[in-house]
Amino acid sequence: MPKPESFPIENIFVPTKQKKALRPDTVAEIAESILDIGQQxxxxxxxxxxxxxxxxGLHRLEACxxxxxxxxxxxxxxAELAQHKPQLAERPExxxxxxxxxxxxxxxxxxxxxxxxxxxxxRVSATDVSRTRPANGVRDNAKASASRIAKSKPKSLSDWITQQKGSGGRY
Known part of the structure; x- marks a missing residue:
């Protein structure tokens, strides 16, 4: 197999038939790979x-x-080998x-x-931290009222009773 060489990208023509097969997600994956390990x-x-x-090599070209x-x-x-592209794709490399x-x-x-x-x-541990009381023992009223609003609509009577018992309210 001939040794790879460097070609200017601007001089490479891509046939229209090949352009139709372009998949942007594949280009993005190959671009990430090229960034990580280079063109292999x-x-x-x-x-x-x-x-x-x-x-x-359309996707490699587009990734570059x-x-x-x-x-x-x-x-x-x-040119003869180019005409036999399916054979090229079957190569072990x-x-x-x-x-x-x-x-x-x-x-x-x-x-x-x-x-x-x-x-x-x-995120869960950060949420747990935000639920704890501040060091000065004072509750944030905005947070307290937001939690009351969130709890204000029980789905059933038994949910409402459970909510009232838990919050110390009357029922």
Whole structure:
């Protein structure tokens, strides 16, 4: 396989048929991956006169564009190989890249879920702190009246009686 080289992004032409297959969510995931670990897999282009025509790697190309890159790693393939793109997609390196991206996506989702769970537990502890009385022993009247308003509409008579007993009120 030829060695990857750097190509100017502005010289790469993307056929209209390929542009229709663009998925913004995939571009965003690849852009995050490129920020974290760099571009791991080159795109494939072939030379058509003065321009380069994209054969494979639309989402990587768009991710680099979104990140403000001016160049991208790619491999120059012959026009004959460009016509046999399905064979190129079946190569083990390409499949390995797809699997790696799927693993990275899964790890990122797991990390986000763990962060969300951690943030949720922090919010609960912050809520518990806000429920405690201030050091000077004085209650915040705005908070007290807000809690009374929230409790003012019981759903049933038994809920109302329970609420009255809990607050020390008459029933």
């Amino acid at each position: 897999s080159p795109i494939f282009v072939w030379r058509d006169g003065d321009r380069l025509v994209l054969v494979e 564009k979104a990140l403000g890159e001016t160049t991208i790693l790619g491999v120059l393939v012959s 390409v499949e390995a890249e797809r699997l790696k991206m799927a693993r990275l996506r899964q790890l990122r989702l797991e990390k986000e879920a763990a962060e969300a769970a951690s943030a949720g537990s922090k």
